[in-house]
Amino acid sequence: MGKMMGQSVVLFDGKKRYLVLVEDKEVKRKGIGRWNPKVLEDKRFGDTIKIGSKEFLILKPSLKDMILGIERKAQIITPKDACHIVFYCSIKSGSTVVEAGSGSGALTIALAHFTFPEGRVISYDIRRDFLEVAKENVRMSGYKNVEFKEGDVREKIDEKGVDAVIFDFSDPWNAVQNAYHALKDFGYICCYCPTIEQIEKCVSSLSGFTDVITIEVLEREMVIREGSSRPGNIGIGHTAYMCFARKMPQIT
Numbered sequence: 620m621g622k623m624m625g626q627s628v629v630l631f632d633g634k635k636r637y638l639v640l641v642e643d644k645e646v647k648r649k650g651i652g653r654w655n656p657k658v659l660e661d662k663r664f665g666d667t668i669k670i671g672s673k674e675f676l677i678l679k680p681s682l683k684d685m686i687l688g689i690e691r692k693a694q695i696i697t698p699k700d701a702c703h704i705v706f707y708c709s710i711k712s713g714s715t716v717v718e719a720g721s722g723s724g725a726l727t728i729a730l731a732h733f734t735f736p737e738g739r740v741i742s743y744d745i746r747r748d749f750l751e752v753a754k755e756n757v758r759m760s761g762y763k764n765v766e767f768k769e770g771d772v773r774e775k776i777d778e779k780g781v782d783a784v785i786f787d788f789s790d791p792w793n794a795v796q797n798a799y800h801a802l803k804d805f806g807y808i809c810c811y812c813p814t815i816e817q818i819e820k821c822v823s824s825l826s827g828f829t830d831v832i833t834i835e836v837l838e839r840e841m842v843i844r845e846g847s848s849r850p851g852n853i854g855i856g857h858t859a860y861m862c863f864a865r866k867m868p869q870i871t
């Protein structure tokens with residue numbers, strides 16, 4: 620069996636990047652066509668391969684490639700916001716993080732990356748179809764420190780003493796008290812919401828929390844050409860606002 624078997628790789632055609640899991644399984648992929656990734660098993664990173672009429676450079680996927688290359692069933696949290704979530708929630712190797720909902724699993728992959736190898740991610744979703752997509756995407760990423768759970772976090776969160784809870788669904792304020800009980804003292808909560816009205820409700824619901832801050836992250840790619848470098852025309856528009864807070868210990 621070739622050394623690439625079981626690994627994720629990026630196929631780059633000079634413009635587009637395709638995230639692919641090397642396994643013996645015929646797949647149909649927009650931009651590539653019908654093919655079997657097994658043909659990559661004896662290749663190395665930096666090699667090229669011709670599939671159909673196209674030539675691709677084989678690259679080792681970055682975290683950004685893994686997040687942006689997955690199949691999207693739900694709107695994902697992109698690297699622009701994911702890196703602020705990781706930073707503001709102080710997530711590191713060894714952290715235990717609860718998130719909801721799993722959606723497409725994009726944030727899950729980022730959380731698995733930063734908590735690896737000693738930490739873990741528990742990812743809840745109320746919908747089984749989303750869980751299946753997220754599971755497959757995380758499998759592609761190669762991270763094994765993720766547990767998926769089908770459930771409504773507004774009803775319950777099983778875990779206790781976790782380092783951070785991240786909510787990305789429409790009414791997180793209805794689950795804030797469950798997050799409070801799941802968190803360890805001074806643990807972090809993040810609510811990710813597209814509208815400011817949702818954020819207002821989240822902030823109002825943060826009873827028992829302190830150090831509340833709400834941010835929006837703006838990112839602009841630059842086009843660099845000698846003598847005429849400037850911001851590009853295509854940028855990421857509004858994604859969401861994020862409010863963060865820390866759990867105050869319960870006074871007994």
Ligand SMILES: C[S@@+](CC[C@H](N)C(=O)[O-])C[C@H]1O[C@@H](n2cnc3c(N)ncnc32)[C@H](O)[C@@H]1O
Nearest residue numbers: 696720722723724725726744745749771772788
């Ligand atoms: C926008 S998607 C999350 C995207 C995800 N953060 C990503 O980066 O791929 C929202 C998900 O939350 C799930 N969801 C909605 N309400 C929920 C709840 N109360 N508990 C758990 N999951 C919930 C939905 O089924 C959906 O899959």
